[in-house]
Amino acid sequence: MKGGWGVPLVALAIFLLLVWALTPVVYAMLISLAGFDLPTKLGLPNDLTFANYLDALTDREVYRAMANSLIIAVLATAISTFSSIPASYVFSRSQSRVASALLLLFLFFRLFPWIALAFPIFLVMARFRLLDTYLGVSIGHTVWIIPTAIWYMKGFFDLVPKELEESAVLDGATPFVLLTKVVLPLAIPGMVAVSLLAFFSSYTEYLYSLILTRVHTVTLPVLMAGYLSEFKVEWRKISAISMLSTIPMLAFYSYLLSYMRRGLLYGVMKG
Amino acid sequence: MMKGIATRALVILLGLVFLLTSIPAGSAGAPVTITVTNRKGWRSTEGIKANLPQFEKATGIKVNWIDIPPGELTAKTLAELEARTGAFDVIMASVEFDLAAYYRYLIPLDEFIAKKWGSVASFKRLISPEAARAIVWEGKVYYIPFHGNVQFLIYRKKLFEDPAERSAFKQRFGYDLPTPPKTIKELVDVAVFFTRPEKNLWGLGIPLGGKYPQHFLEHVMLGAGIDVVDLKTRKPDFAEGAKRDRAVEIAQFLFDLLYKYKVIPPGAKTMGHVEMREIWKLGQLAMAFSWWGDHWDKLTSPEFVSAVGEVGSAPFPQWPGGPPGRSGGRMSIWTVGIVGTTKNKDAAWKFIEWLVSEENLQTEARTSGSASHWIAVDKVSAERGWLAKGLVEALPKSVPPRLGFLKEGPEIVTAFIEEAQALTVASVSPKAMVDRLAKRIAEILKK
Amino acid sequence: MRRLTLDQAVLIAPALAIMLVFFAYPIGLTVYFSLLDYSLMRRTKAFVGLANYLHVLQSDLFVRTATNTLVWVVISTVLPLLIALVAALLTYFRFRGYRAFTALFSLPIVFIPSSTAILWALMYSDPFGLVNHLCEAFGLGRRIWLADPATALPAVSIANAWYGTPFAYLMLLAGLESLPLEPIEASEVDGASSLQKVRYILLPMLWPIFTVVFLLRLIDTVRSFALIWIMTQGGPGTASLTLPVATFKASFLQYDYGLGSAWGIINVIVVMGISFAIVWRRREVE
CATH class of the missing domain: 3.40.190.10 (Periplasmic binding protein-like II)
Incomplete structure (x- = not known):
């Protein structure tokens, strides 16, 4: 970027890109801090206050939904990670036709439009008496996470050299021992990435949470969407809740960025 | 050794799953619990909701009062009824089209009504004519009105x-x-x-x-x-x-x-x-x-x-x-009915009796300003100024939406x-x- | 080992079991329901063959929905991908403070779709929304963005583009960083400018990855539901009704699960069409 115009042009581009990414965030943050009067023309709110945050945090409905979201996300992460890791290990190592056919099936699952199952999944969950339970909702999420997780994880396993396993097999190790003892320690970065992916997929999910919850397990996305559809729009408070909802994401933000970069690419390219 | 770790991880996971699934969906423990649906954030039932502890104390029946956002209420109620989950015992239904959709999943209330008000005919005289018409399906009464409104x-x-x-x-x-x-x-x-x-x-x-x-x-x-x-x-x-x-x-x-x-x-x-x-x-x-x-x-x-x-x-x-x-x-009529899958019919009816008690219906009028379709109650509420003049005048001259009578x-x-x-x-x-x-x-x- | 051993089958079993019970089985139900006149209101459950599909495909609503879906997909794929490409290329050249830029530019990913809907509904609202404040400041006049049939769909699409940009950016950046360095180093020896490097070396090398990212984004927008549903519910009228929203509406606002399932299967067919393009493309890339 030499020459007279290069540097200012790049600076301008960077500025515009940041404006694009940050304007809604900054504005919602301002509204979440606004006092009595909301701005009706370009400008800042008259008075700033933390009252809206206090209001949101002391609302039983809100902190329950936050807790529900976290519990369900943890559960969904556990189920999907523990079931997809062994499967993806097999998919990475097996040469069999059955395995590659199944792998394609999982790709099909992965690209499926969720909406097509909205009512049937409700019926199935009702049959297993899993509606409005933590397990039910997290299984609902898991169904969408497992296919993605398997494809990502397979990408990581493909990178683990096979020589180690071959010597272990000579020592008479079973696939289970191979997986836990030899391969997994080498694939830990992949596992972390997949767990994070699973956690955030579950934490952000809306449609299935809407369908599979009644009251006790209502998650944050469902609760927040309800505020807009209820025609009871209290912008200050729901902006504050929006800001609070980012905390788990922000806590892992740097991991999220680096693992997502790698993880997403493996999922795309290596699968 | 690694195998041991895997086993332990598995045990912890299973334990966690067991722990979380054993958290009951409803609150258990009380001898009889009934679950009632409600439109979330609806001002007309807020006052009644606040009276609930009295009912629970007097009858020993625990009421699981479920708030569902208005936009989701019909879809959720219908899906639960169709899947026969038994999740709800008493449901709230409006004349808009809920009444037509739900009644086949509900139990007729004629016997309960006869026991309480002598006969169905004498019960119908207590409520507004439009409401009396809307609650009857295939010759039987499936709903009891508790809310009336008009723009x-x-x-x-x-x-x-x-x-x-x-x-x-x-x-x-x-x-x-x-x-x-x-x-x-x-x-x-x-x-x-x-x-x-x-x-x-x-x-x-x-x-x-x-x-x-x-x-x-x-x-x-x-x-x-x-x-x-x-x-x-x-x-x-x-x-x-x-x-x-x-x-x-x-x-x-x-x-x-x-x-x-x-x-x-x-x-x-x-x-x-x-x-x-x-x-x-x-x-x-x-x-x-x-x-x-x-x-x-x-x-x-x-x-x-x-x-x-x-x-x-x-x-x-x-x-x-x-x-x-x-x-x-576009008169609004909101009612309650008892779901066929309920195990606590009598408790559900007791709740309905309490819901439409004079005290509750007056609470509704006083705390929000809406009528009830119960003629005597609405008269008192109007006299005491709890209802707007516009509402009192418009309600008897209104008709409910016709679509409520069509499948x-x-x-x-x-x-x-x-x-x-x-x-x-x-x-x-x-x-x-x-x-x-x-x-x-x-x-x-x-x- | 050409055959699946028992041990391997056991390792696959948990994932497969979950998928069969909670995914394959419901798919079967959807297909089955789509062949029934299954309406909770009409209280019917009779077999009607392909009548539901014909009803959907012959309706004006389908044409409307298909057009809307196209607009929605074009805006919310092309816009974020172009923005992300510029951002990724800039980041690739490591200007001063590029780490901070990456962190700030990717910030939208910390919001959940419901928050995104709230953020943008607030931006578009009147009289409190920033978009109208800006329009007024520039002398353009106020608009009711989400209630105007001309602007509702583009407005929601832009919100979706905003939400999708960081994902595209991170993927493209990773793609750029995975490219071999030799050709670029060689071009530096030849004295190529940055723009020339981008035009003649980076972009051609990135192209295969770009197309895959594009197709994935395409699928995600075709099947995305939350943002439109929360912000406009497909309205005003049918101005922002897309395939998934129409599907949900048929099932959960008209209580016609037969019709809803037919909409759902049509969704599946569209998405699968694009998926085959991905699989095919992936083969080519490899």
Whole structure:
């Protein structure tokens, strides 16, 4: 970027890109801090206050939904990670036709439009008496996470050299021992990435949470969407809740960025 | 050794799963628990909800009161009923089309009613005729009403009584400022008169977000004697002839309010009645039309009165040429019924008896301003000033939405809402909107 | 080992079991329901063959929905991908403070879709929304963005583009960083400018990855539901009705599960069409 115009042009581009990414965030943050009067023309709110945050945090409905979201996300992460890791290990190592056919099936699952199952999944969950339970909702999420997780994880396993396993097999190790003892320690970065992916997929999910919850397990996305559809729009408070909802994401933000970069690419390219 | 770790991890996982699944969905422990659905954030049931501990203490029945956002209530209730999950014991249902959809999953209440009120006939005499008609399906009573409402007009007395405004109005229109307007023409004149966008004052606030434009149109149409669907012939009532022309006039009326007279605040197109109430509170409206029965206590509260002065209320003027004795339509009837899968029929009935007790229905009127369809209670509530004059006058002259008596109701309502929204945002002309809607309804009924 | 051993089958079993019970089985139900006249209102459950599909495909609503879906997909794929490409290329050249830029530019990913809907509904609202404040400041006048049939769909699409940009950016950046360095180093020896490097070396090398990212984004927008549903519910009228929203509406606002299932299967067919393009493309890339 030499020459007279290069540097200012790049600076301008960077500025515009940041404006694009940050304007809604900054504005919602301002509204979440606004006092009595909301701005009706370009400008800042008259008075700033933390009252809206206090209001949101002391609302039983809100902190329950936050807790529900976290519990369900943890559960969904556990189920999907523990079931997809062994499967993806097999998919990475097996040469069999059955395995590659199944792998394609999982790709099909992965690209499926969720909406097509909205009512049937409700019926199935009702049959297993899993509606409005933590397990039910997290299984609902898991169904969408497992296919993605398997494809990502397979990408990581493909990178683990096979020589180690071959010597272990000579020592008479079973696939289970191979997986836990030899391969997994080498694939830990992949596992972390997949767990994070699973956690955030579950934490952000809306449609299935809407369908599979009644009251006790209502998650944050469902609760927040309800505020807009209820025609009871209290912008200050729901902006504050929006800001609070980012905390788990922000806590892992740097991991999220680096693992997502790698993880997403493996999922795309290596699968 | 690694195997040991894996086993332990597995045990921990299973333990975790067990722990989380063993958290019961409902609260257990109490001898009898019944689950009741409720529209979340509905002001009319807030007071009743607060009375719940008394009922629980007196009967030993635990009530699991479930709040579901209004937009999701019917879809969720129906899905649960169809899947026979047994999740709900008592459900709340509105005349809009819930009554038609739910009753096959419910138990008839005739025996309970006979035990409590002597006979079904004597029970029906206790409630309004329209409600008595709506709760009967295939000859049996499935629902007990507890809430009645209708959209009506409110106006700011301070503005209407201002001598300067009165003389200015007389000078401009040649007659005294009508307080409140009694005809559609007067309504338009007054709305035009008070609309001063530069001062952030609008003549007439009507919430027009989401489903509300349909509420407005159906109200005026029923007042004009046009049913959406003729229940006898099962055809759209405004497909042709004089009724079609009148329906076009009504659609044109809404269109003109928005785009010719420009008396409605433009933001109204995304608003519901709660937001409209906030605009009222800011003093930006001279008149407003909506479900004010749910907000009457707020509108008359010191906070509101000190902000914008006293509020007056009246029925929305009837469309010229409508049937005599009728004011408008779209009367709201909310009821409760008992789900067939319940294991606690008697407890559920005890709850319903308590819900429609005089004390609770009066609480409802006092804490929100809505009626109950129970004649005696509503009379007392009106006398004590808990109900708006507009509501008291409009309710007996209203009819419930006809779609509530049709199984095609939801499909027709969906089509009606889409067309009414299209009209509101001027993407279709009033004439085309009416004809297109009639065509769509005819198609739905043919299927 | 050409055959699946028992041990391997056991390792696959948990994932497969979950998928069969909670995914394959419901798919079967959807297909089955789509062949029934299954309406909770009409109280019917009779076999009607392909009548539901015909009803959907012959309706004006389908044409409307298909057009809307196209607009929605074009805006919410092309816009974020172009923005992300510019951002990724800039970041690739490591200007001063590029780490901070990456962190700030990717910030939208910390919001859940419901928050995104709230953020943008607030931006578009009147009289409190920033978009109208800006329009007024520039003398353009206010609009009711989400209630105007001309602007509702583009407005929601832009919100979706905003939400999708960081994902595309991170993927493209990773793609750029995985490219071999030799050709670029060689071009530096030849004295190529940055723009020339981008035009003649980076972009051609990135192209295969770009197309895969594009197709994935395409699928995600075709099947995305939350944002439109929360912000406009497909309205006003049918102005922002897309395939998934129409599907949900048929099932959960008209309580016609037969019709809803037919809409759902049509969704599946569209998405699968694009998926085959991905699989095919992936083969080519490899």
